[in-house]
Amino acid sequence: MTSAIPSLRTLIVSAAGSASDALRACLADAGCTILAEVAPGPALAAHIAQHRPDLIVLGASSGAGQLASAVAxxxxxxxxxxxxxxxxxxxxxxxAAITSGVAAYVIDGLEPGRVKAVLGVALARFRQQGKLLDELSGARTKLAERKVIDRAKGILMARHKFGEDEAYQKMRSMAMNKKLKLADLAQRLLDVEELLDR
Structure with a gap:
């Protein structure tokens, strides 16, 4: 897992504008390619967009939570x-740091032999967080689609006196004929209903 670290293009963000020599040395020993070292501020987003780092390492003696929030x-x-x-x-x-999505928060633990392992764990945790966020987003999308389908089904049931299964089958058949996702067809039905109610 830590074997991927040497190819990591790394941006250092330091609250004081100057990371410790020890931090830079540890990252270099871990095989990271240090792209730049920047201070937080109005230009931070531009620096991140310009360098497109694979990893951002934050160095701060205090206010680490605020720094993490600013970077996120x-x-x-x-x-x-x-x-x-x-x-x-x-x-x-x-x-504040964890809420901002920080994958590793190391307190007074800048030991050259451990940095590579810490970064490896941070990358694994970041991937896991991404997977969980994708799953959450997918679940929210499915729930929203289900609500739209149920509302459209209710309209068909009320207007045409269909039973629930009959309304669902009618919508499903229409979606297949029009080569639409069921949720997209349902949204169109809701849009038409709203237009007719005006």
Whole structure:
């Protein structure tokens, strides 16, 4: 798992604008390619977009939670693995960092022999988080589609005195004939119903 680290294009974001020499050395020893080192601020999103890093490493002696939140916001919808190396052990910072999607939060643990393993775990956790978010998004989409289908089915039942199964089969048949997804057909039926009710 950690064998993928040497190819990681890494951006360092440091609260002080200058990460410790030890952090840079540990990342280099882990085989990371350091693209740049930047400070948080208005240009952070532009730096992330310009460099398109595979990994973002945050260095902060304090305020690590705020820094993580700022970096996550700067990443926008394009999630990236975040690893924090800090001496900030406050519960609020840890909570803020985890809420921001940080995959590794290491307190006073900048040991050259461990960094590669920590980054490997961070990458695995990031992939797992992505999988869970995709599953959640899929479940929400299916639920929303089910609600649209049920509403459209209700309209057919009320207008044409169909039973529930008959309304569903009618919609299914129409969707196949029109080469539409059932949810798309249902949305069209709802749109027509709304138009007729005006």
């Amino acid at each position: 916001l700067a990443c926008g919808t394009e999630r990236r693995p975040l690893a924090v190396f800090t001496s900030d052990d406050s519960e609020s910072s840890i909570d």
